[in-house]
Amino acid sequence: MFLDATLPHLDAVYRLARRLAADPAQADDLVQETYLRAFAKFDQHRGEQTRAWLAAICVNAARAEARRARRRPRELLGFEPDTPPAARAPDPDDVAERAIAALEREEIENALAQLPEEQRLCIVLMDVSGYTAAEVARIRGCARGTVLSRVYRGRQRLAALLVDLDNRQESDHGPA
């Protein structure tokens, strides 16, 4: 019963855990911990929005693990940049597809890590893990409009960081 209801959401939980944990092995552990916590509370679960319910447990488990390890979680808290990224809007008309194709995963991860926590978490939940804004609102305990606002600001900032990175790489490798 429990596994029938929850295992279909393993992909989404894993995608989330992968971004909340420092490495793949810790992501596996976090997924296991999420399912064990969910199993322990399954009697109280009303059966609706199981996918969002699991994500909320996963986020809380990641926070608990971070507290337990007495270190700042890489993805949940990350580091705040000393100076905000350039406020200019990117002009991606010509570069977007090419830039995305050229970006390494690590570069995207690094740029994502520079976003404020709530913006980053909303992007991780919606774009990386595949949750809807309504589900993210439930997971984070805030209004759907707040989620959309955070996602919007986070994406604008992320795009600026990535386009800026791409421009720097281009100038590094451009003709002398």
Place this chain on the structure above:
Amino acid sequence: MDRRECERDAREPAAFLSGELSAEAARSFDKHLLSCERCWHAVRADRFAREAGYRLREAPPADLADRVRFAVELAAADRSSGDHRRRRVFAVGTALTALAAALALGLLAWLLPDRTPTTPAPVAAVVQYARLLPTSGSPSAGAHADRPTPVGSPLSLSVDGVRIQLSYYRLGAAEVAVATADHPFPEPAGARAGDGSSGSGMAWTATVSGVSLYCPSSTTLLAAPIGVDTLMTFAPRILAD
């Protein structure tokens, strides 16, 4: 339209790209995009970042579902043999007469030894895994088999902070679980040194819930629902494989 002139809600691009606007609002915003440079750029940046996020999507490892399933089954077994059982006995005890309560206490006394509360969690996990193995009909037949054959894929598990990799092997008619851990396996109550005398040594054997355990080194544990002596004779061939 000049960038400063647009007074639309800044959340609209995100809602638009997420397909969360109503059909009418989406049409309106779509039309607006043709004339508003600010929103046009915002939408392009939003799409760009969203697709970058897609790049970070990863499929879970192939064995993760098995690992989760096993961890949950382990927790379920622990719950049913522990708290749940005691709770049920307690509920029955309160509902019955004094005579029935006495019977319930007797039942409790009968149940508790089977719970083996002194079995450390990592060892209990290996025991639970081994209990899923079929009991060999003729264990001695395994002793003469040439080579152990690995069955299925190894399963990884984390129990009380100990990472355990579980594999199992078929040797003749017997099947044996082999667990390796990143920390030493703690000895369960009643463990005996590997040479058969009591006490703590590097190698130990034990029987928990009908499963024989043999720990030839601190981080390796063999388990099977067969006799301890038979398990020990299998160990060199399995571990050499």
